């Protein structure tokens with residue numbers, strides 16, 4: 102080893118054995134450097150001399166870890182270091198907030214859409230799910246922006262977090278970030294989606310109850326448990342309402358999870374149109390992998406090699422009793438819809454079926470424009486028991502001769518209603534159609550009593566206003 106001169110500098114000329122040693126050390130050092138570089142290049146970077154590749158940002162490396170069979174997504178020009186970080190080669194582009202977000206739905210095919218769209222040169226995607234608008238909102242927009250890949254002005258930043266679709270606050274939060282954000286929702290038959298979701302949970306927690314057990318609150322009554330997430334997520338219309346309060350429908354693109362499998366190029370074509378970018382991703386980008394049973398990319402964005410999605414995508418689903426699958430959706434009961442709080446007797450006046458019967462309330466609006474004498478009230482009850490009598494009054498009100506009389510009606514026992522002896526159209530007897538005079542569903546008499554109490558003050562007000570007692574009590 103070269104001894105240090107008192108000044109601390111190495112002597113200008115070292116003795117001969119030391120020089121040999123130094124020479125060897127230098128050769129070894131150079132060799133080890135070359136080796137490290139070679140390993141580094143093989144493990145992390147891809148590309149050839151024509152396309153110099155850069156190190157992958159950490160978030161993408163994490164994404165790669167998550168995705169089996171996915172090589173590390175790199176192969177883009179090296180991104181620039183964040184301001185204030187250690188100097189390095191200049192990396193082009195800026196970290197920008199996403200212009201498009203795949204907001205759902207879980208198990209719809211969101212990973213496929215993200216991996217397919219990021220093949221487009223005008224798209225850069227965050228590989229991991231940042232969960233910013235649900236779990237990490239408190240971290241602030243800068244935190245979110247920092248996760249994003251660098252993009253050039255011409256490129257679109259995209260992220261995907263499927264749980265956003267069912268997060269109540271997500272539409273408002275995304276709107277507050279940018280009202281122009283384009284939203285992509287991958288939807289799939291909610292029954293298959295629920296089974297896929299359940300299969301995933303089962304793979305992590307093998308002790309959970311059966312799918313059937315979790316699906317029903319009461320199986321014999323067919324009451325589906327809408328509080329179970331696997332079911333709730335599939336109630337697309339319910340969740341969509343929250344999004345439509347902030348975004349026009351034109352700003353939401355729905356990808357068919359089914360077509361994404363049978364015709365990935367077709368579905369991705371529509372996604373590209375929606376994003377306003379050229380249709381670059383086409384049939385040529387896909388092949389059907391028989392072993393996987395799904396379409397795969399011929400060249401992935403990351404490695405340029407053929408790539409299928411990971412093992413967790415396209416799992417074999419658990420077998421579900423076909424009877425469970427054919428159960429009708431859990432339409433709420435009349436009782437369920439009637440009350441905001443049944444034990445408190447609080448009737449839900451926002452339900453149309455209830456609100457319409459508050460005649461006194463609606464009549465007020467009419468009386469602001471028309472005198473009462475210009476409005477004629479037909480009793481729905483008397484129209485059944487005495488159609489001629491009620492129609493007589495209608496003719497009087499219209500100022501026409503009482504032509505329609507008892508002679509025009511007969512009681513049809515099968516129908517259980519009065520019918521016309523001669524219809525105006527055919528001259529033949531005619532009852533109203535099947536949709537008129539249906540057998541009503543049975544309602545708990547206690548509910549009927551509660552509703553009578555509810556309507557009583559409205560009815561009294563109505564009788565007083567119109568000067569007629571319709572005797573509904």
Ligand SMILES: Nc1ncnc2c1ncn2[C@@H]1O[C@H](COP(=O)(O)OS(=O)(=O)O)[C@@H](OP(=O)(O)O)[C@H]1O
Pocket residue numbers: 206207208209210211212213263296297298358361362395396397409410413414415416417418
């Ligand atoms: N090309 C391709 N390859 C593999 N899998 C594909 C593909 N296209 C769509 N799918 C379907 O994607 C389903 C997983 O959906 P997600 O990616 O949205 O799941 S997750 O919410 O991110 O966990 C996954 O659901 P399962 O089949 O139930 O596993 C697939 O059916």
